[in-house]
Amino acid sequence: MPTTTEPAIDLTAAAACAAGCAPAEGLPAAQAEQLAALLKALADPVRLRLYTRIAATTGETCVCDLGDFGVSQPTVSHHLRKLREAGLIDSERRGTWVYYSAVPTALAPLTPLLNG
Amino acid sequence: MPTTTEPAIDLTAAAACAAGCAPAEGLPAAQAEQLAALLKALADPVRLRLYTRIAATTGETCVCDLGDFGVSQPTVSHHLRKLREAGLIDSERRGTWVYYSAVPTALAPLTPLLNG
Secondary structure, three states, X not given: OOOOHHHHHHHHHHHHHHOOOOOOOOOOHHHHHHHHHHHHHHOOHHHHHHHHHHHHOOOXXXXXXXXXXXXXXXXXXXXXXXXXXXXXEXXXXXXXXXXXXXXXXXXXXXXXXXXX | OOOOHHHHHHHHHHHHHHOOOOOOOOOOHXXXXXXXXXXXXXXXXXXXXXXXXXXXXXXXXXXXXXXXXXXXXXXHHHHHHHHHHXXXXXXXXXXXXXXXXXXXXXXXXXXXXXXX
């Protein structure tokens, strides 16, 4: 009796697919587009550090507290703008300083990712 | 009595920072680098759909079930390789087909992001 198990597994998988696989569902296309944009906004080390510092603050974070990430002020401003455009933070200018706060529900689209 | 509140707020903020602000902590640099790489691997609509379908499956997902995302098979293979390189999925070839499964703890680095 032949013991060629690999072809047997092949045939089983092929037969199962030929008979119509019932794949599990993943994220729908529209939801995946939205979540990918959010993740892209966060997928930078400096933006992550800026965002998590702002999010960890009760109330607002003064831009004067966001200068210690080893990048220039224009770079900080660029990253803050990206975070704002993605809906992750809000900003408000009051006089000399701009104040930032995390948008409370902004990370809600990540939930399905973590719940499988 | 003047009612120019904006300069008053300016002075308060400036005085507070001059006296030494105590900013909230964000992610440390090394952790931010690691998390940014993980988020970058997920920050694509097709990769998100592939990953969430694989993660939603109990056990393994045959590559033969990952062909309905409106992209070519080489593109699917490219995205699956990116997910594997990021440590999000494992793969095993058995005969004709490759089988994918989600790495259970791969999304753990996202937890601090969601917990503030």
